[in-house]
Amino acid sequence: MGKNEVLISADELKRLKACESTLYACQNVKGLCPICEKAMLCYGLICPNCGYDNSYSVKEWKQIYKN
Numbered sequence: 001m002g003k004n005e006v007l008i009s010a011d012e013l014k015r016l017k018a019c020e021s022t023l024y025a026c027q028n029v030k031g032l033c034p035i036c037e038k039a040m041l042c043y044g045l046i047c048p049n050c051g052y053d054n055s056y057s058v059k060e061w062k063q064i065y066k067n
Contacts (some may be wrong), residue, residue: 034058 001007008016023029027042035058036050046053052061 030054035061 023040028044030041030043033039033041033047033050033052035052036047039047039049041047041052041054043054051065056064
């Protein structure tokens with residue numbers, strides 16, 4: 001197994017695919033959060049994990065909210 005590979009059960013894969021389908025059906029998804037990479041960004045909403053507001057560029061956000 002490679003460095004970026006993870007082994008999950010078939011049931012967990014089904015659950016994740018169902019979550020993905022529901023997300024894309026119910027929201028206008030922009031993509032993975034560029035700051036924390038732990039949540040999907042939807043147009044008009046902030047990241048539920050780190051609070052990133054995609055009305056700022058990543059560079060601007062990092063300057064405003066230095067960790």
